[in-house]
Amino acid sequence: MTEEAASLGLVGYLAQTVGVTEPAFRLIVGVLLGYPLAQIYRKYIYNQDEQKQCLYFILSGLSIGFWNFGLGLLHCLLSIFVTYAAISCLSGLAMVSVVFGFNFAYLLVGYIYSSTDSYDITWTMPYCVLVLRLIGVTYDVYDGARPKEKLSSDALKSALKEPPTLLQILGHSFFPSAFLVGPQFSMRRFLDFIKGDFHSKGPNGEILPPASTSAALKRMTLGIFYMAFFQFLSFFVSDDTIISDDFAQLNIFKRQFLLGVWGRFTLYKYISVWLLTEGACILFGISYNGEENGVAKWNGVSNIKLWIFESSTEFNHYIMSFNANTNQWVAQHIYKRLKFLNNKYISQGGVLLFLAVWHGLHSGYYVVFLHEFVVMYVERDFQSFVKSNKAVSAFFANPLVKPVCKVLLHMYTFVFMGWSLLPLVYLQFPRYWRAYSNCGYSGFILWYLWPLLYAPLLRKIFKKSHQSQS
Template identity: 60%
Template sequence: MTVPNRTLMAVFCQQLGVTEPALKLLLGILAGYPLALIHRLYLYKKSEKLQCVFFTLAGLAIGFWNFGWGIFHCFFSVVFTYFVISLLKASALSVGIVFISTFSYLLTGYILTSSETYDITWTMPYCILVLRLIGVAFDAYDGTYASGISSNKTALKQVPTLLQMLGHSFFPSGFLVGPQFSMAQFLDFSNGKFNSKGSDGKELPPDSLMASLFRFGQGLLYLSIFQMLSFYVSDDLLISDDFAQMCIFKKLILMGLWGRYTLYKYISCWLLTEGACIMFGLSYNKNDKGEVKWDAVTNINLSIFENCTEFNHYIQSFNLNTNQWVAKYIYKRLKFLGNKYVSQASVLLFLAVWHGLHSGYYLTFLHEFIVIFVERDVKSFVKSNPTLEQRLRNPIVNIIVIVLLRLYTFIFIGWALLPFVFLQYPRYLTAFANCNYAGIFVHYLWPVAYGPLLKFLFKFVSTDDVKDR
């Protein structure tokens, strides 16, 4: 029996229980591995121009398969950016034009394509591209005018060619979901600076296969865990009537599991993408000891992420490339404001707008600002009270505190992600209510209730007993 008006891909997706755009995206990410092998076998010693042609055509092909003609929004923006930087000679004006034009185009795309849920459309690779193009504009300006703000490793002494811009922008293992990497890193890679040398002095492909396969294995592991968690938690569960009737403790555990389920989706994609970048050789890096490390495009630090005891650990471990990009091109360039909190708030607003126009994004980054403020205030409060600090150093108490903090970060990352996932206020307000407004009680009441009360009480606690001990 034939299935009318349905593609084989659509039928296959129905059997797997995934959407067609999601499966195409995953296959597009995995396509980086055979493309990396082709590059290693036939192109790694070829001219930079030939490699850039390969990267451009491969990236455009993957993009066209995923997004159709929409991928050419990205193509036109790359060409436009090139001409702006070239004609205006990498000036401050060119940076401003690239920044405003690409960001405005992205917001227009959000307006025209967004729905009530997260959409896999051409705006997804375009939002990655926006940062890449703005970064190139800044780096060209820094190299030309020696601003001293950007790292010397990324400043460009001359404006890249159009072919270099296209190869950098459509690098097949970097344009779908990231990672971000500088034009300088890309040029060093395509010029063979990361290639290996054999015992006979002969040039060989980058010695990165084992590191690539290790990251690929981690990606498959996290993808498998994500799939297993989908049997127990889902987006629909948290806004269901059944979830609302559960006891608070079960809700909190499921909210934490749902948070992991949500983050593992991103982590698995980043790990798989990074593995392909390592196989290409793009992720070449050296540590302080001169040892080669294939971690230049790492987007997730699993060790820190899986051992979080505070929310700042999530920031330090998650979406590293974007965080580094924002620190370099936004935060450091706002020093003239003279206030780190204003700079941090500006960065978070930038990130919220970059993600989209749904109110959930803005509430998520507002929540991040509040949580980081609260955690800093709590740590400052503890350090200012020798009695409390002394008791927390007790080995048994310290173990209990670490367990509680691990549980705290596990549970409340789920709360923090509710507006980011549900996007529109009727949906995330329902999720808030179903979760008994737990995050509001834990974080938002500290500045107005718990904090002032504890600080007042500890004024009457003598520290003399600590000295006697």
């Protein structure tokens, strides 16, 4: 080993060799370890009793966690024990309030003491995943004690009649292919999985490992492809590109195009990791999602819907397809539980505020989710405007106009998804405001002037047109 390698340590040297930080390298290795651990499970553990399966998940997940975060993992263990104590000793809304309040407060304190000016790979990363998992389990126990007629369809599927044991909570929390970065899945799914409900059966009725190897390899291959494409895009753009003086000197069209490329560069980083974790979950078998035409589906924990994502023509498509498990969790446990407010905009605002706080304390998180609220309002208002005007509807329905509109909408989502991500990546106001400036404040001009200028003007024009025709 060279003197340089010795000073960095083996892991640091390997990370430098592949061009990533050491925490990022450890994270990727931790994700990839899900595959050999799944193979061991399929060969030796799948037909063991539930306690032995939970112990395997706990030990393997803890090993990955300690290798990535060291003693920082003790924060996760503390929260699991507090959650279990609350479920064991309390009930109803008191139980939910204690678990929700403690875990969220602990996460915020963790952000205060460990956050820097950039995106951090510390113990708060798996802990923010764990917070949703523990709150979700508590809600499921709470729903299990409520009358069925008061539950939503999602709550009916995940409600727990009996509180889980400590071993089950630990196994669910430290599931090795989902502990670091997700995906989220309910305790109900985990319990069905360790009971063997998702396993295959041989000709004589014997239990076999899940028949998911082919599906897992396909998802893993996609993950590797997206990671390679992410690396390819890094030759053209990086986080430093958008806030550089050279970028600001480019013509407006080139800047907008590169902004779209940078947006894909940013999102593909997440997508590649999610695909790799999903592949490992499929190999374990926990992603079983029933059968269709006699063929098993393995998309039960899919976090990215690639076809919808890549063919998006409106921002709602991104919301439907990106980070799907977290969106589903928030819809079930936050949005639907705010229905008593009888105002969908307040409920949506509550969801977006929850997500912003869950991500961290940097102002960029709050700006990006406020921006999401504005964009969704503008798109819905524009769609309502089109539907309410026969002339406009007929224009967009014209066979010659439709394909042109589709291309333009693809360009719109491609470019402005990058614009929407600026606060999420740069986090600090001076940095993302510099990025806004370099991009010509294009998103503000497009969306934020809609209710103030564009919408009133268009409605006035078409109202006069309608009056003149009548």
